[in-house]
Amino acid sequence: MTPRSPVRVVGPAFARRLRFWIQDLSTELRHHVAHGRFESAIGVTVGAVWLAIAPLFLLCSAVDFFDGGSDATALFLSGIAIGLVGLLILWLSEFPSSLPLKRLFAALVCGALAALVAVTIAHFTTGVAPTIDASLAEGAATITGTNSSTIEPDQLSLGMLLFRAFGQWLASAALIVVLVRISPHLGVGGLDADGGVSTRSARRLAPKSGSTMARLLLLYTLLTFLLLISYFLAGMPFIDSVVHCLTTVSSGGFSSRSGSIGAFNSGAIEWVAIVGMLIAGTSLPLIFRALRRGDLNRFLRSIEFRTYVGLVVSGVFAALAWSDNWPTTDDVRETIFAVSSAISTTGFVASDLTSISYGTEAVLLVLMVIGGMSASVAGGFTVMRLMVVSSYIGRELRRSIHPAAVEKIHLGRSSIGEVALARIIGELFLSAALILPLALVLSADGLNFEAAFSFAISALSNVGFAFGLNGPEEHLRMLGAFGHLAAVSLMLVGRISVTPLLVTLGGLGEPMQREIRRWRLTRHERAVR
Template sequence: MESAVGVTVGAVWVLSAPVFVFCAAVDFLDRGPDCIPLLVSGLIVGLLGLLVVRLSSFPSSLPVSRLFASVVSGAVAALIAVTVAHLATDTSIALDVALVEAAATVTGTNASTLNADSMSLGVTLLRALGQWLSAGAIIVVLVRVMPHLGVGGLDADGGVATRSARRLAPRSGSTMARLVSLYIGLTVLCAFAYLVAGMPWMDSWIHSLTTLSSGGFSTRPGSIGAFDSPAIEWVAIVGMVVAGTSLPLMFRALRRGDLHRFVRSVEFRTYIGLILISVVACIAWSDTWPTVSDLRHSLFAVVSALSTTGYLAGDLESVSYGSEAVLLVLMVVGGMSASVAGGFKVMRFMVLGRYIRRELRRSIHPALVGKIHLGRSVIGEVALSRIIGELFLASMTIIPIAMLFSADGLDLEAAISFAVSSLSNVGFAFGLGGPDGHLQMMGAVGHLAAALMMLVGRVSITPVLVTLGGVGEPLQQKVRHMRRTATREVLR
């Protein structure tokens, strides 16, 4: 049977099996309790994947709607696989908790209801590898698939309809392999940097996986701050900045040895400028004269929010309301386009800023025909409308989800900030519950809503809505057919 969705789901499950087996082996060597559950769940998922692949074949032609469905189904398949692992390793866990934990793993969101100290090494490694591998898959999808579909203005020009990004998008399989190799190399380099900074060996590898993927999971309940090491915090800061940077941009700059390419990139300059301006704003809103430690913690929080990693170092409960507002805005903005970071992306907000400026000029000069420029490139009206539509859909998604969170136990500040944080794949939020306790305060409805927001934020809202519309289309056709049949019977 020809089915791109079936092939995608089967491939994800088949590729998940070796990861489960590897984590089971690590847990066995660590004398952990989850070796057998991980091994069995991995074998089950792998066998199901082989069966689905066997029964499916890739279609000769693939409409855009089916391609969207394949992207979404791949994320859902990974979500199901990790959910099975959580249910197998912790028989007391509820299904909604397992789902939201799996969603946080697959989407790279630092939100959890579980205590990091109570997890076995195998499960901890599975969660970290899940975030890292999912981010790697997102790189492939963002660079090879989404640009040709024009999702939210992300088209073949690398983020918006600009000619510069067309040169950034790798077109050959070998170039994509090099891009993935760069991702692996940066992860290894980050692990060694953590090790040199004083982090234990296994912790350094796990944190390197969750730093470069912008996932944010940690081996300790207090996140990076639990190590109480300025050196480790500086390594995390650099790693998070890298995670929020466009991987194709880094690839081209390092391949040609042209580091000035970073300076020439208007998006990268804006990205770094946002970090510096936000740090100054957070310090300005503080009540006391900042120490060196305060400066580092402010920089850490800003980079963590903008790169959507979600690591914690300082006490976010004591920050001013002004600093909270800055961090919330940074969550919405997110990292650069074609990076592993979540959020709306810096490039899109740059385009929106230029669009607003053009419309203000048009209010004064109605006959003005103003093109929107980004660097040396001109932004097309089609890409512009997609960007505006994506932002509108995201805003309309946040409102009802925040209402659900509020009805399920969070105060208004916590509900809104956690809805934004979930959609941007950050994790921490403000208000009641502290920076990382919001999931614990909610029930099944809140957990399912949070899982949905994480998935929508990682995959993008357009593919999810198109896929849901495609799922409901056969039912709508059936209803229309029944109405026509009933009308004919009445007319007779």
């Protein structure tokens, strides 16, 4: 006879499992406290992000203090708190010896969420955004580079203005780090969803990925300084130039004025912004190579760049052709501005977008969806993925006539593998599937159909402005808590991309899935018996 266990286990199987799981967890915790650090990539990432962002709090707090602003104390205290917690987490964690793919995804997502939490805390503690959901929306807009806000920039203190602008700049710098250091390891989904085509060019810049990253960051910084000087020379005040150069090069779009770039009412400033936005939408490795060798023909040789420019030119021509009146020089400039702002997903506004023609509105929406080039800091689906999808459709059309044909998809000299193709298409459909319920929430929260749909597209592509309301930037202000949460989700999905987010969420649900599967199997066995 089998001896009975001394411990009497009561309750259903699921409760038993839960108890065992809690016991395991507490044993593991005790072990780690006794023997040292946790092996956790998530812990290292979160700690590093918080530790890196804390100096920004302190810097902006100092600026605000000397400017006589009211946010200095809140920024200082929250910066100290975030820095200390980051340091503690970093001290408790160490990088694991082996890192499975799903953990890498989770670390990436948790890093972005950690940045979101930090920026949300800044907005909430300073009282800039009155509610948690509004702070969360502001935080998401900052870290994803979306020009969407519940706040009038004119009412912000200098410290918070700089904090938000630097936040967007740092987020895009972090994107470059991810592009060079993490994406190649992911191999699937997310930022590397074009099968490594964009990161392949980034990886070839230098023998070591560290040097590549340093070079790209240097280029990014140089471009920022160039824009700062250009804005200043074009007649923008210095502080405004600082804010705008940071948010132009990062394709973020936050402005120091309520009317965005249009508030300066200067053609020269708008031209500087146009050039800056188009650069932000261009592949950084491509710019680096062209500048290093002094070979500007590299731009012309890149099929993706040619398509990008072609899209801008066609967008401008279509918008001008469909406008109600014969365009003046100002109209041409403002159309180029709007098209550049949409395709680079910056979101700056220079003119009254509520009075544009329906055709222009549709063109801008399509350009928002497409977004900038791959390996750039712009959001959207990216030009390269659009080209891949177009080639895929063409191939399937040809295959309907010649079913046995074996055809590979080429972009310039690179060929795209079937796995990469499937990833890109999966990403496209998952984003489309996600946008529908979230647009439903936006419309249920008070936006009209046009406003809800255009804002959902705009938020997913990290642009900011949208249509259907009295102003292009009114949408986030019109929304309640649920709407804000939907907007946050869209912005995050747009920046991190849907695959890492869902893979991480799937990881969280894995124990539950395991239990459900086990429960179903037990039920089936019982039924068979």
